[in-house]
Amino acid sequence: MEQDQTPYLYALRAYADREPGRFHVPGHKGGPGADPALREAFGSELLRLDIPAGIEGIDIAPDPSHAPFQLAQRLAADAWGAQRSWFLVNGGSGGNHATCLALVHIGERVVVQRNVHSSTIDGLVLSGLRPRFVAPELDPELGVAHCVGPDALDEALASEPEAVAALIVSPTYFGAVADVAALAEVAHSHDVPLLVDEAWGSHMRFSPALPDSALELGADLVLSSVHKIVGSITQSAILHLGHGSRIDERIVDRAVTLIETTSPNAILTASLDAARRQAAVRGEELLAETVSSLAELRARIRTIPGLDVLDERIVGRGAVFAYDPLRLVVDVRGTGATGHRIARIMREADDINLELFSENVVVAVFGIGERAERSGARLVDALERACERLGEEEAEALPPFAEPPPWGATRLSPREAFLAEQEVVPFTDAEGRIAAESLAAYPPGVPNVLPGELLTRPTLDYIADSVTHGGLVRGASDRTLKTVRVVCE
Numbered sequence: 001m002e003q004d005q006t007p008y009l010y011a012l013r014a015y016a017d018r019e020p021g022r023f024h025v026p027g028h029k030g031g032p033g034a035d036p037a038l039r040e041a042f043g044s045e046l047l048r049l050d051i052p053a054g055i056e057g058i059d060i061a062p063d064p065s066h067a068p069f070q071l072a073q074r075l076a077a078d079a080w081g082a083q084r085s086w087f088l089v090n091g092g093s094g095g096n097h098a099t100c101l102a103l104v105h106i107g108e109r110v111v112v113q114r115n116v117h118s119s120t121i122d123g124l125v126l127s128g129l130r131p132r133f134v135a136p137e138l139d140p141e142l143g144v145a146h147c148v149g150p151d152a153l154d155e156a157l158a159s160e161p162e163a164v165a166a167l168i169v170s171p172t173y174f175g176a177v178a179d180v181a182a183l184a185e186v187a188h189s190h191d192v193p194l195l196v197d198e199a200w201g202s203h204m205r206f207s208p209a210l211p212d213s214a215l216e217l218g219a220d221l222v223l224s225s226v227h228k229i230v231g232s233i234t235q236s237a238i239l240h241l242g243h244g245s246r247i248d249e250r251i252v253d254r255a256v257t258l259i260e261t262t263s264p265n266a267i268l269t270a271s272l273d274a275a276r277r278q279a280a281v282r283g284e285e286l287l288a289e290t291v292s293s294l295a296e297l298r299a300r301i302r303t304i305p306g307l308d309v310l311d312e313r314i315v316g317r318g319a320v321f322a323y324d325p326l327r328l329v330v331d332v333r334g335t336g337a338t339g340h341r342i343a344r345i346m347r348e349a350d351d352i353n354l355e356l357f358s359e360n361v362v363v364a365v366f367g368i369g370e371r372a373e374r375s376g377a378r379l380v381d382a383l384e385r386a387c388e389r390l391g392e393e394e395a396e397a398l399p400p401f402a403e404p405p406p407w408g409a410t411r412l413s414p415r416e417a418f419l420a421e422q423e424v425v426p427f428t429d430a431e432g433r434i435a436a437e438s439l440a441a442y443p444p445g446v447p448n449v450l451p452g453e454l455l456t457r458p459t460l461d462y463i464a465d466s467v468t469h470g471g472l473v474r475g476a477s478d479r480t481l482k483t484v485r486v487v488c489e
Helices: 007-017 036-042 044-048 068-080 093-105 117-125 150-159 180-189 249-259 267-303 339-350 373-391 414-419 456-470
Strands: 085-087 109-113 132-136 163-169 196-197 221-224 238-241 327-331 362-364 422-426 440-442 470-473 483-487
Touching: 007 068, 007 267, 007 339, 036 044, 044 093, 044 109, 068 085, 068 238, 085 093, 085 249, 085 483, 093 180, 093 196, 093 238, 093 249, 109 150, 117 414, 132 150, 150 163, 180 196, 238 249, 267 327, 267 373, 267 470, 327 373, 327 414, 339 362, 440 456, 456 470
Parallel strands: 109 132, 109 163, 163 196, 196 221
Antiparallel strands: 085 238, 221 238, 327 362, 422 483, 440 470
């Protein structure tokens, strides 16, 4: 089939247009049984396409390989350059869970970038894998975590000879792209596959104006959160197996089947089919427009007193090999205020909602084909007003950025700690205890504590200091941080 076709979306519409007898779920029966407010909000067409799995001519066919669902997945594999692709309707998180479950069939030791997504940590819990973490390089000026360098990965794999895989993240939340080709070469020299969480880079395959994608650079298994930039519906993603991969396709398929729902949402799947078509057919044209307009937007933001932007100038810093321009990262240090404060002002005064903010930066995300001069004008205006308002308010006392202390020794695997008998203790009294939950202070967002690690006094003090100065801590069950969950002694 050609990339301008959408076999799954077409099959859904053909089924709905026949007006068949719907003696199957869901209970709204394509719309008639839905609440009127829901019909008004969603429209009748969306409800008509809410069709369950197991329908002949959609995901079932006399020749299973020719079912529209399978055809759509093969088109996705071809578009992204994969040996095989799996549609995911529980987000990129499900892909990370499946990845970990696939690896445990090979062995239990893995090398993992420390600042992986929380779903990868959850995957470690689910699978029982035992990680050896490798730290990303930190940007001492911006106070954010960037990428893992090839030398660091080589050292980590050498110190963990039983490792069966290396798991990294590229690009980061802040648009930093790792040297994936060199990392793949390092991993393969140790005879292990390289698995890349490319959740934020599903668009990079489709434009020469962007860094090369991980699959093109030799990665063995790659996660694409297609909804983030390419524009499928939220909670849809794709897991790709690279050509010549060191991972058995059948094991990955079994792992994906294990974590996926038996009631997949057809609308999410159809959105993957359609987003793939747009990226494959018009991606180069649309991304060129977005990249060009973002360059102009960055220039405008630089004219606002106190603001700067991240761009290709960060290449070479913190193991950053390239930069993805579809993340607009605004450096706010020159304003004398934190990104938290500026983001709050923008939200309250102009209803501007940002993707991410930390002590020194705020981050806006742009999608494929988005003309930044249109939506970006509102963003620039809000930034200008926020900076003007800062001049009318009392300045904040900003602490200097300090690198986090080394994380504590690992006493249990994440799974053992998560499933162990636990208790809640005062945060200030937790030194020497084994953590049963994750704690990651922002900035820089690298987990300070993961389940199974010892809580040390330097780490506890660092986290408390971060909160005192307005930072955020993610992962804690007690968001006030007065208590923490630990393994019972």
